[in-house]
Amino acid sequence: MRTRQVLGCKALLVLLALTLVVAGCSRMNLAYRNLHLLIPWSLADYLDLDRDQQRRFRAQLREHLDWHCRTQLPGYLVDIEQLQTQVRRGALDERTLRADYEKARRAIHAIATEITPTLTQLLAGLDETQVRELDEALEEDRRENRDEYLKPPLDQQIRERAERMSERVEQWLGSVSPAQRQRILTWSHALGAQNRPWLENRAHWQQRLSEALADRHGAGFEQRITQLLQAPETLWSADYRAAFGRAEQLTLDLVRELYKLSDAGQRQHFVGQLEDLRKDLGSLECLPEPN
Structure with a gap:
């Protein structure tokens, strides 16, 4: 997985992105405990922080991870x-899925709210060279994604999207x-052309x-950074708002129907994956002492 894909356009929401990434790791405890090291390393793809900036950011990051x-x-x-209970009972209907989805959105917003002051301070302290490098990195991100997601013919985009989703489904x-x-x-x-x-x-x-x-x-x-991190949907165009809503509903429908099509073995595997994740999360110690 490319670091810039992990960070995406919400590059500054690395706390969430990397927390979700390590959810798939067999060594969840180790990965989570080292996020204070992984996140600054990943952020380096976008920003070349000086020593003082790194020191302050690491200290603040520890506080955020402890909060999380x-x-x-x-x-x-x-x-x-x-x-797990819903899966065992066969209770993954549209209402349940929508409720679970809204919980996930609230979790994302809670993290965005928590880290906004730190990221605002970090961004405000960038010098001209760092801002220019960030702009160049974002432009490279856009170029790479155009090449990967827009240049291929539409039928290829559709096929590759289906392949990515199949891989995610197979994991669970x-x-x-x-x-x-x-x-x-x-x-x-x-x-269709959702890309x-x-x-x-x-x-x-x-x-x-x-x-x-x-x-800056x-x-x-x-206020501008707060809007970007905590309320990005307020910046959406009417066309994108409609496209997002449609894609959101189509995906919820897909999840519901994939569950209906699942057999006992697949559901048992899903419950087992969730149990492994629950045990990993339950065994976490809320942060190691600084080295």
Whole structure:
């Protein structure tokens, strides 16, 4: 996985991105305990922080990770147990899936809110060279994603989207049946040229970040970064809002129907994957002492 794909256009939400990435690691405890090292390393793809900036950021990052471990992870454990119960009972209907999805959105917003002051301070302290390097890195990100997601013919985009989703489903269910694979392909066809509005919105977000950084010493800088991190949907165009809503519903429908198409072995595998994740999270110690 490319670091820039992990960070994406919400490059500054690395706490969330990397927390979710390590959820798939067999050594969850070790990975989570070392996020204070992994996150600055990943951020280096975008920013070349000087020694003082790195020191302050690492110290603040430890505080955020401690907050996350103490206040957020206990809720995740409850949510995982509830999801296990839903899977066992065959209760993954649209209402349940929507509720679970909204919980995930609230979790994302909680992290964004927590880290906003630190990231605002970090960005406000960048010098001209660092801002220019960040702009160049974001432009490279846009170029790479255009090459990967827009340049291929539409039928290839649809096929590759279906392949990516099949891989995700297989991770959780252990296998993908022919019927499930066909349902995934139908979903991908329904999304059609979704890559374009997605990347256009991504580029728009990055452009607004660049504009804010150009005036980072102005009175409204904090409010602009807060909006970018905590309320990015307020910057969406009407077209993208409609496209997002449609894609969101299509994906929830897909998950519901994939579950209906699953057999006992796949559901058992799903519950087992959730149990492994629950045990890993439950065994975490909320942060090691500084080295």
